[in-house]
Amino acid sequence: MLAHRTSSSFVLGVTRLQAFLPCPLARLSTTQKDSGVVLNESDLEETFIHGWGPGGQAINKTANCVFLKHLPTGLSVKCQDGRDLQLNRAIARKRLQQRLDEYFKGSESDIARKRRELQAKENNRYSRAKRRLEMKSAFKEAIRSRSIFPDGDNISK
Secondary structure, three states: OOEEEEOOOOOOOEEEEEEEEOOHHHOOEEEOOOOOOOHHHEEEEEEEEEEOOOOOOOHHHHOOEEEEEOOOOHHHHEEOOOEEEEEHHHHHHHHHHHHHHHHHHHHHHHHHHHHHHHHHHHHHHHHHHHHHHHHHHHHEEEEEEOOOOOOOOOOOO
């Protein structure tokens, strides 16, 4: 982090110390993140096409849909989530990075790990419901088979 002194425009003779980063803040956000996959701009083919779908003229007349293709692997992504082109470009890059992570790492990728966790959670929920249903039916069967009167007369049949 660098710093330089600037004079205050409000009070004469007063200087303040202002800190700034040596490069713009936008450059500090890398496309690598935790996945380990690096997106090189030279490997990408980016085209902007007209949108389609619900929204009518507002979406059909603007070229804010981003088509991003990774040339070495041939993987491609389309994004038209928002009306802003820059936002769509960022989302498309993030999605392409996730797809590349899944392509290179396979079952060890972040997305595959999240899918496994969700599947395990769903299986756990299903097995608990099945167990609960079995216990309930066993309890009802025990109530039905139990005689109410000790001398053997059973009215509940």
